[in-house]
């Protein structure tokens with residue numbers, strides 16, 4: 001199991017955990033909108049690390065982004081497998097063709 005799949009499984013398990021014992025359970029208990037807000041904040045922090053050219057911090061913030069993306073997906077019952085399947089579908093297709101298909 002990859003670390004991302006492992007993390008997604010942990011996050012899924014935290015849905016039924018006590019919010020006082022788990023950061024993930026606490027965040028999920030606040031609802032999808034709060035999860036989305038946290039994801040947005042972490043994404044901005046990652047962008048700031050890019051803008052500053054702070055490589056070490058970018059690695060740290062990117063990990064936060066991936067974690068909070070998985071929490072946000074879990075909050076809306078979207079699985080990592082679904083997202084990976086979408087990426088697999090796009091593999092080998094041209095990015096320009098994908099853009100054209102979206103109109």
Ligand SMILES: N=c1c2ncn([C@@H]3O[C@H](COP(=O)(O)OP(=O)(O)OP(=O)(O)O)[C@@H](O)[C@H]3O)c2ncn1[C@@H]1O[C@H](COP(=O)(O)O)[C@@H](O)[C@H]1O
Nearest residue numbers: 007010011014021022023024025026038041063064067068
């Ligand atoms: N990868 C992470 C992870 N990345 C970030 N975070 C938490 O996300 C929070 C976000 O940090 P911020 O500084 O933005 O937030 P904050 O200042 O703590 O909170 P506010 O500003 O929102 O009040 C931090 O408190 C981190 O602890 C994470 N919490 C958990 N995980 C993974 O999830 C697993 C389960 O964690 P628990 O649910 O806590 O058991 C862990 O073993 C990890 O593998």
